[in-house]
Amino acid sequence: MTEAFSAQKYLRNIKPPFCAGCGAYTVSNTFLRAIHELGYENLSKFVFCSGIGCSAWIPSPHFIADSVHTLHGRSIPVATGIKLVRPDVNVVVFGGDGDIVGIGLSHFIHAARRNLDILTIMVNNMVYGMTGGQVAPTTPFKTKTTTTPYGSFEYPLDAAKLAVTAGACYVARWTTIHVNEFKESIKKALEMKGFRFIEVISQCPTAFGRRAGFKDAGEMLKWFKENAVPIEQAEKMSDQEASLKLVIGEYPQKTRPTFVETVYNTMKEAQEAED
């Protein structure tokens, strides 16, 4: 691994669609850096699935790889079909918070429950960015968005905690200023089996920050930096206090049979019973 990292090596020469200052650049770059550091010369061992939303465009069509850009919320079901038919390929899902835990929430929970062998990277920008900045299930309470002009009157969902509860093997949450931790987390997750979930809180200066009171992407990163607290510290806080923070870190890992293992073991049992 003497060669210097170049994201271009893994990317098609197509102009990226993201706004200036978008966190998707950081996520894409960090993921590819992790790939490089793991020693992958190309992405031929990977299949990427994504749904609808800005984050779905991180792999599709930009990564020089197989990428299946599916329907809104349905990346995980499509990934289920791919992974079970081809257990030998690494399936990675990219999606936004609306895609993964809004419209696709049920699939996310069930994939974690089944311990489906995929890595899901959820880029949480706390808003529906592509459609212009509507409230999301992850939008902080009282935040102004285009559909909550008086401030959001719903409480946000903690996707990482939900993944832990539903049975994911590996769960972590970072922000786009924690690039090193995020990168190491991706490397660790790619080397594991089962359902792995990394949430990365990401800045959307255009559709979120502007209305939520941040003057630019830099201001948002500053907010991430000042309000990020490790899981251990957050656990000592009151719910009220913790709800104002961005909780980062890794949740305890789990080892249990994965979906590929249980499906293929059952197949073997069925064949033996038949003999």
Added chain:
Amino acid sequence: MKENSTANVLFWQGNEACAEAAIAAGCRFFAGYPITPSSEIAEHLAKRLPQLGGISLQMEDELASIGAIVGASWAGAKSMTATSGPGFSLMQEGIGYAFMTETPCVIADVQRAGPSTGQATKCGQGDVMQSRWGTHGDYSAIVLSPNSVQELFTLTIRAFNLAEKYRTPVILLADEITAHMREQVILPPPETLKIINRRKPKAGDKAFFGLEEVPPMPSVGEDLNVVVTGSTHDEYGIRVTADPVIHRRLVERLNNKIRNHTDEIADYESYNVEDCQVGIVSYGCTSRSTYEAAESAQKKGVKTGFIRLRTLWPFPDKVIRKMAETAETIIVPEMNLKQLFYEVERAAQGKSRVTPLNKIGGGELLTPEELLAKILEVKKRHD
């Protein structure tokens, strides 16, 4: 199942015949969600597929079920799902995606009485138009309509063959009556079955979404950098969402690859079409009453003929037009409120008077007597 492999004549339930036909066609991936009256397809495949190295999943809902079969198809497996009206409604987004991404797969819709939850255990034919126009945008559907347990076998195989040949989702539009009925099935020897597999790309092929009417289909995981998207895309799968020419070219090709082959996809049974005063156009369970009614009418001196459609979509206009040249009146019996009727009327181009005969609710089939009465009534009007 071992006894089945040696026997040629079986006594199967319709759903069981559909499941066994899927296996015979090479299906090795099923994903579905329980719903009456289709559940036996899932149950049968849950037992059989693992024995054959295949996978059968019960997903969290129908959205996931169709998503999983699309993923499985891109991974190289022949795949299917089975459902009924309410689930078929949920699957529409995935059917549109399969159409746009040219993903071969089979969706069995075992119709029950709708709308909404309707009468879950009772037969209906109310999904005829949904099977054609259920998802949004300009698309063309291939929809097959079996009327017996035997045809649940043969048409399921055909559904897979058409899906593979045209790289498109195919809908097997069954109904509660034929799916739950038990009948004799004569199994053709496996070596006589014609099984079509998707055309794979040759070395150097890159245009997996164009240039040819039906482009070759790669799988993911073959180091071909396949880009699949439900958004408008060019021949190479790259998303292009504002160019009018690329959109027209793609969507017109996707429609034409089916519409231009209407004659080949059309499949029907006909009787006495050349010499009938009264014609009947029927399909699915309702068509089972046609034979007896037509025979009784003939005995009473009414020149009666029928067309029994096994392909509903693309609609075989020519076949209907031929009947319209001889028949004074065409009766369209349906267990819905005039769904295919208007298609028949359109295809008849005013050459025949087209009259409906409809019955819905309680799973009550149109009886041969009811159909005969209609034939005689029509005849009286002619006289």
